[in-house]
Amino acid sequence: MRHLLGIEGWRREEIEALLDRAEAHLPGGSASSSVLQGRVVANVFFEDSTRTRTSFEMAAKTLGAEVLNWTAQGSSISKGETLLDTVRNIEATGPVALVIRHRSSGAPHLAARHVRCAVINAGDGTHEHPSQALLDAFTLRRRWGALDGRTVLIVGDILHSRVARSNILCMKALGARVVVCGPPTLLPVGIQQLGTEVAMHLDPVLPQADAVMCLRLQTERQSESFFPSTREFSRLYGLNAQRASKMKEGALVMHPGPINRGVELAPAVADGARSVILEQVANGVAVRRAILEVCV
C-alpha cells in the first residue's frame, strides 16, 4: 500500500516501472482484470471533474473493483463537516483507496496523514495532478519510445496549473527538457527551481518543441486582471493553425482538457493531425489502472 500524492518524490525508475505496468493495462494487454475483485475504490471529489473521475472509475471497474462515487455536492460538507471527518468516515466504510480531488493544495497530503488506506491525488488546488502527468508521459513515450532529449513546451496559465507542476517534474525525471511559456503574471516565482526553463513569448520557443501542451485558460482569471482579455491572451498564446504550421515536423499537440476551443487551441489544431488529445484520454484509463494496482 502506498500513496500517490504527487510526482515529487518519485524516482525515474519508479515512474518507468509504472508506465511499463500501464502498457500491460492497455486494451488487449497482459494485465489481469481482476486485481481489485471484491474491493472498493472511493472516488472522493470535493471539486467537479468529469474526465478524471470517469477515468478512475473506468480503471477501477475494469480491474474488478466496486466504485463508490462521493461528491461534495449534497454532502455533509454543506453542513460544515471537515475534510478529515469526511475522509475518515468514507474510509470507515472499507475502501482500499481514496481517489481525492480537492480545490486546496495539499488536501490529499492531509488526508494521507490520517487514513490507513491508499490516497491517490486526483488533483489538488494549484499543486499537482500526478495521474495526468503520468498519462501525458505515457502518451509521449508510446509515440517517441523515450522522452530523453525531447523538448516539451507547456503554454498558458502556469501559476494556477497543477497539470504544469506535475508535468514539469515528470517530464524532467524522464529526461526531457521542459519549457514553460505564458505572460509574466501567470509564471510563478521560482518555477525554474523545478527544473524548467521559462519563456514569455511563444513564437520564438514554439519551433523548438517536440510537443506543445496547451493548458486550459480559466476565464475568471481575466476578472482578476492576470491578463487584459481572453482575446489578447489568445492572440499571444493561442495555438492557431498559422502558429501550428511553425512547429517542428511531427511535433505533437496535447491538452489536459476540457478545451476552450478558439482560446488556447483552435479547433482545427485540436482535431488536427498533430493532436494526441484523445489518445491522452484513452491512455488515462490504462495509466490509472496501473496506479491503482501499484498503490493498492
Added chain:
Amino acid sequence: MSPPVLFSRGRVIDPRNYVDSVRDVLVRDGVIAEVSEAPLSVPGAQVVEAQGHWVLPGFIDLHVHLREPGEEGKETILTGCQAAVAGGFTGVVAMPNTKLVNDSSLVTELVLSRARAANLCHVYPAGAITKGLKGEEMAEMGELVSAGCVCITDDGRPVMNAGLMRRALQYARLFDLPVMVHEEDLTLSGKGAMTEGPTATRLGLLPIPPSAEVAMVARDLVLLEETGGRLHIAHVSCEGSVRLLREAKRRGLHVTSEVTPHHFTLDDAAVGEYDTHAKMNPPLRLRRDVEALREALADGTIEAIATDHAPHGVLDKQVEFDKGINGVVGLETALGLTLALVHEGVLSARRAVEVLTDGPAKAFGLPGGHLKPGAPADIALVDPEAKWTVDAGRFFSKSRNTPFHGRSLKGRVVQTWVGGRCVFDAGQIKESR
C-alpha cells in the same frame, strides 16, 4: 508586609542602566531597592541564590492575543498570563481583536478586571484604531486611553484607507499614543497562503509577495513624516521593510518596530508538507529576509522582540493549508529562541535582553524593563545553560499551535517575579492567594 528579597550573586543584565556584571539585587516593598556590586547582607531577607543565573528585568511583550473576551476556548486572560510568566514576561500588551473588539472602555475595563483577578503579570490593553476593526470610522481614542489602553491598533488588519490612517496618526498625537500597524496591502496579498518564492511554487500555494508588507510600510512612513506622532510597526517580516525602517530612523522619524521569534528563526521551508503550524500572517519569508531581520535586531533598527502569541484550537489548524487560521503561540518559547541568536553569535547577551525589556518598554512608554532602584521589581531569573526540548503538551497556554514542538533550546526561565512577588518558580505557577 512581605520580607525583603535578595537576589544573590547573579549576573545582572540591565541594558538601560548599563549594567552587566555579577551583583546583588535587593527588593523591598515590591520595588528595586538596591543593586550592589558588593555582596549585601540583609537580615530577615528571603535570599534567592542566583549564582550562575541571569537576573534580568521582566520581559515585556508588545503583541499578545489573550482571546478573552469571546474565544475563551483558545485562551483566557488567566491562561495567557500563566504562559507569559512561564516565559519570563512580566508585562503583555493585549491585542484588541477579541470578540467583542476592544473599541470601547467597556471592553478595556473588562480586560483589566480579568487581569487583576488573574493577578500574575501586567496586562496592558491595546484599543482599536477603528470601530469594530472595520477600517471605516475611528474608535473613541480618548475614551480608550482614559480606560487604560496603551496603544491603538487594528492588529490583524491593515487600515487600507490611507486618509483614515493619516487622521488616526494625527489624532493620536493628542494622547502621545503609539499607533501600531499590521502592514498588509490586501490587494497585493489577495488570496495568498504563504510567501512568494520557490516553496510556494512547489507546493502550489498562492503567493503573498513581500510588497504586500513593504508597500504599506512605505505608505505609513510617508504619512508619519507628514503627521508627526508615533508609529509602531508590528511583526516586521521582510528585508524591504527593514531597509525602509533604517532609512526612516536615520531621518529621525518616530517609528519603532518589533520582530517575532518565528520570523527571525524560520524561513518558508518550515511549511514543509503543508504544515499549518507554520502558517501565520505575515507569512514566514525567505532566508534572506530572516538574515535581514537578525541584522536589524542586532544593529538597533528593530527595537523589540514581540511574540504575536496567537492561540488557536486544533480544529483551526488540522485543515487544508489555505483554510488554516494564521498564528502560533509564542510566550513560552520566546526566550529560548532569542538566546539561540546569542549562542549563534547574532546578538550579544546584552542586546538580547535589551530587545526583550528596555526596547519594548521605551517603544510604548511602559513602566518596567529595567532594574534601577525605584522601578517595579519585575524580574526574570534565567538559567542560560539549561537545555530543554519544547513540548507543546506542557504549555500553560491553552493552545498548542507551535512550529517549535520538539525543538531543542538552551536557556530557560527559572523564576519570574512581578512587583516583588514570585509568580513562577521551577516550572510551577505560584498561586496568588
